[in-house]
Amino acid sequence: MGGIAIVITSGKGGVGKTTTTANVGIALSMKNKRVAVVDADIGLRNLDVVLGLENRVVYNLVDIVEGACGVKQALIRHKRAENLYLLPAAQARTKDAVTSEQMVTVVSELKKMFDFVLIDSPAGIEAGFRNAATGADIALVVTTPEVSAVRDADRIIGLLDSMGKKEHSLIINRIRPEMVVEGNMLDVRDVIDILSIKLIGIVPEDPEIIISTNKGEPIVMDDNSLAGKAFINIARRILGENVPWLKLEERRKKGLFGWIKDMWGK
Amino acid sequence: MEREVKIKGIKGGIVTGIPEDIPWKIALSMLRKKLDNEFFTNSSIILDIGNREISRKEITTLLELLDALSVGLKGFVSLDERSYLLLSKYGFSVSRSAEGLQSGAESEYEMWKRVEGTIRSGQKIESESNILIVGDVNPDGEVSASGSIVVLGALRGIARAGNKSKDAFIAAIRLFPQYVTIGKYWSDFSKEKEKLQEKPAIIFIEEESMVLRYL
Numbered sequence: 001m002g003g004i005a006i007v008i009t010s011g012k013g014g015v016g017k018t019t020t021t022a023n024v025g026i027a028l029s030m031k032n033k034r035v036a037v038v039d040a041d042i043g044l045r046n047l048d049v050v051l052g053l054e055n056r057v058v059y060n061l062v063d064i065v066e067g068a069c070g071v072k073q074a075l076i077r078h079k080r081a082e083n084l085y086l087l088p089a090a091q092a093r094t095k096d097a098v099t100s101e102q103m104v105t106v107v108s109e110l111k112k113m114f115d116f117v118l119i120d121s122p123a124g125i126e127a128g129f130r131n132a133a134t135g136a137d138i139a140l141v142v143t144t145p146e147v148s149a150v151r152d153a154d155r156i157i158g159l160l161d162s163m164g165k166k167e168h169s170l171i172i173n174r175i176r177p178e179m180v181v182e183g184n185m186l187d188v189r190d191v192i193d194i195l196s197i198k199l200i201g202i203v204p205e206d207p208e209i210i211i212s213t214n215k216g217e218p219i220v221m222d223d224n225s226l227a228g229k230a231f232i233n234i235a236r237r238i239l240g241e242n243v244p245w246l247k248l249e250e251r252r253k254k255g256l257f258g259w260i261k262d263m264w265g266k
Numbered sequence: 267m268e269r270e271v272k273i274k275g276i277k278g279g280i281v282t283g284i285p286e287d288i289p290w291k292i293a294l295s296m297l298r299k300k301l302d303n304e305f306f307t308n309s310s311i312i313l314d315i316g317n318r319e320i321s322r323k324e325i326t327t328l329l330e331l332l333d334a335l336s337v338g339l340k341g342f343v344s345l346d347e348r349s350y351l352l353l354s355k356y357g358f359s360v361s362r363s364a365e366g367l368q369s370g371a372e373s374e375y376e377m378w379k380r381v382e383g384t385i386r387s388g389q390k391i392e393s394e395s396n397i398l399i400v401g402d403v404n405p406d407g408e409v410s411a412s413g414s415i416v417v418l419g420a421l422r423g424i425a426r427a428g429n430k431s432k433d434a435f436i437a438a439i440r441l442f443p444q445y446v447t448i449g450k451y452w453s454d455f456s457k458e459k460e461k462l463q464e465k466p467a468i469i470f471i472e473e474e475s476m477v478l479r480y481l
Contacts, residue, residue: 154387155387157386158387194402194404
């Protein structure tokens with residue numbers, strides 16, 4: 001019994017793992033779920049900043065593992081999302097500070113207390129990634145529509161499979177509809193065709209994300225943001241809802257030629 | 267040769283020797299006793315018939331028996347000229363020695379290694395036989411076979427075929443590889459790349475060069 005542990009991972013750095021963890025976490029908490037977000041990027045902690053909780057970090061993941069505190073003591077409650085708690089990473093340590101077994105123990109303890117445990121994985125394919133993934137029930141693989149990011153996602157999916165983590169879904173982040181329409185960016189279909197896993201979210205590029213990240217106010221809390229809506233939709237799909245896809249292109253002028261091309265594509 | 271069905275394992279196969287001087291019917295019942303064991307189910311054997319002259323009917327009864335036991339047949343070892351020709355005529359792999367059969371040099375009907383699922387970036391599939399991939403081979407995924415490679419999906423990564431044979435081929439439902447090799451031949455189709463099409467294709471060696479043909 002207990003909650004579901006979800007690892008958010010990507011292989012490549014900078015594609016939006018931490019932003020996704022924070023926003024999907026808050027979106028789930030807004031659906032009245034009890035959520036813990038775990039920063040597994042030991043030594044390069046970020047999730048506290050994105051959530052605006054950097055000044056409240058007292059204990060961290062490594063302290064729990066080393067017995068300096070209990071799990072409950074290290075958890076920080078979010079200021080606005082009352083159902084959301086953060087378990088921060090240690091900043092002054094490295095990935096070796098925690099073993100896989102210890103990570104599994106912490107995650108399973110959190111699963112007893114929460115409906116969802118979201119684990120923000122570090123970039124890379126080394127121990128840090130393995131520790132983050134090992135305690136998870138399902139994986140969300142984040143990629144951007146770039147050839148390099150898709151290749152790293154492909155590698156990560158292969159590694160997840162070999163770890164026996166066969167339940168995984170894809171989030172395509174930072175889609176720029178106008179570039180896709182012009183043919184200058186891989187489109188969603190290209191990415192799914194290559195990675196051949198289930199799609200759970202498409203998030204458009206949104207300059208507001210940078211502002212929200214710096215402010216520590218996740219974009220899902222902004223009602224007018226398309227990216228925020230996309231993250232809410234991901235949370236709803238995690239909860240099993242059947243949510244229609246956001247029409248990212250509908251307001252773009254396609255012209256007659258584009259329209260004919262679309263018809264042709266069907 | 268001894269009056270007993272003998273089984274021995276050699277590198278990569280099981281060789282079953284059939285005595286030459288006992289009637290075929292008795293030889294088959296001896297073979298049945300030896301092979302009627304879970305251990306051999308779904309395995310493939312090489313049948314050494316030595317100097318025996320085998321007939322068409324005898325081949326049929328043998329195939330029926332092996333079929334009933336769910337045992338596959340990799341090929342024959344035959345020293346008798348007539349049997350050799352007859353068996354090759356029927357499309358079996360035949361050799362003078364079990365090792366000859368192993369090398370794959372004379373045999374057309376080799377084993378296929380079947381792999382299901384996507385071969386992803388960083389993954390490598392290798393086999394001493396032919397390889398059948400039921401899925402895609404993604405960029406930086408690699409398939410390497412001594413024989414031929416068939417991809418029932420998109421080949422976007424690397425395929426190395428025919429490490430031992432120039433007759434090997436590479437086929438895929440969609441072919442956009444990083445590069446392919448067949449024996450010593452190599453190509454990334456950089457000249458053709460603009461023209462690569464979303465169609466099933468086969469690559470083989472013809473007149474000392476690599477040929478890509480759409481099917």
